[in-house]
Amino acid sequence: MFYSTCATLLVILVTSRLVKLVRGLKSVDYLPGPRCFFSPLSLGGAILPTGRFNPGLDWPWLWRSFVYKRYKSETISVVPFLSGSPSIYTSSLEVAKQVLSGTTHYIKAPDSTAALMLWGDNVISSDYEVYKRHRRIVGPAFTSSM
DSSP states (O other): OHHHHHHHHHHHHHHHHHHHHHHHHHHTTTOOOOEEEEOTTSHHHHHSOOBTTBOOTTHHHHTTTTHHHHTTOSEEEEEEEEESOOEEEEOOHHHHHHHHTOSSOOOOOGGGSTTGGGGOSOTTTOOHHHHHHHHHHHGGGGSSOO
C-alpha cells in the first residue's frame, strides 16, 4: 500500500512538472534556451550554485560569451520546470530598445522582479505609469547630447 501510494504521488509530480514545462515553453513561444530546475531569480535558483541544471543569479555574466551562440539566437528563454516563471533574455539591441521604449505593454512577472523590488520601484521592475515616470527621469542620462 505504501509503495503504490508513493508511486502514484511520484507519477502525479512528474506529470505536473511536465505540464508546467510545456506551458512555459508555450508562453515563450518555444524560443530556444536553457531548461532548468529553478528560475534564475527564484529562491532555489539564487541559493544553489550556477551549473548545467541551475543557471543561478550570475549566469548572464558567466555564460555571456557562449550562451547565445549555443542556442543560435539573439533572444533566448529560460524555462524552469520545478519553480519559477519562464523568462526571456536578449542580446539584441533592437529588441531591448523595443521593450524599453514603453510603446508596447509588456507584463513583467512579479516573481521575476521581486529581487529588484528590494530597492523600491525602478525602471526595470515597474510597469506602465510608474515605468514611464522613471524612464522620463533617467532618460537624459542615456542620451549622447549634453
